[in-house]
Amino acid sequence: MNTEDFAIKLSQHRTTEGFTFDCQRITGEVEVLQVEINGFDGFPVFITQTQFQIICIIYLWTEDEIRADRRTEMLEMMLDTSISIPLSSYARVGDRYVLFGALSVSSELDKVVEEVVMLNENAVDVVSAMEDFLK
Template sequence: MNIHKIADHLNGLGDDSLTGLGFDCQPISGDVDVLQITINGREELPVFLSVTEDQVLCITYLWGEDEVKVEKRTEMLEAMLEMSIPMPLSSFSKIADKYVIFGALSISSAFADIEHELAVLSNNAIEVIDDMDEFLV
């Protein structure tokens, strides 16, 4: 399993998508190869996918620290912790000054499982942004 096989699969789905979503995948070369996956109609929230020896990691950037109302930051973090368990297949983290939502799958996951994870992660990102609006400037 590598990002190029995943990109070929997702780009080739067309109307055969199990999730009803359309995907546009662009590989990004670097120390770790990353696949930027844009979901049609959700261009502002791309998913970044990387493959390691034992997992497929999917990350979506939500907002930056500079977008959080300072006086509401602690309340926001508590709300994120409370939301974490009932939010299927996704968890919160922070990369530098950016808040993210992520999910991971086994390297042996089927393409259908990866497509499902991408759809759920994207749906969860939209829900989180809506739910956290009161904490953001």
């Protein structure tokens, strides 16, 4: 399934909890799908597809937003908590810290939906837990 197929299917999908999805395609050198959950105050999730993986990303903060005196503490906390966060991991892309989930490229829609919802819930927890490290 490519990003267009995901956009169509996600837009028509309704979860058992009543969540629906707003999808917007961002065109460029790489196809990206921006997904927001209706009925859930969260973060936009960006979905992109590589050769073997579907990667769902939430952008957390940039290097500039981190309090310099607490940066090491923040990085340690990220390492310590990463394994506890279900289906998501931390990463850094350029100067941006992200929370992401990677799925097999052959994953069905329900797995992507699960990832998008859980990534959002995880991101709310992560940002709440780490906001003291940010300016």
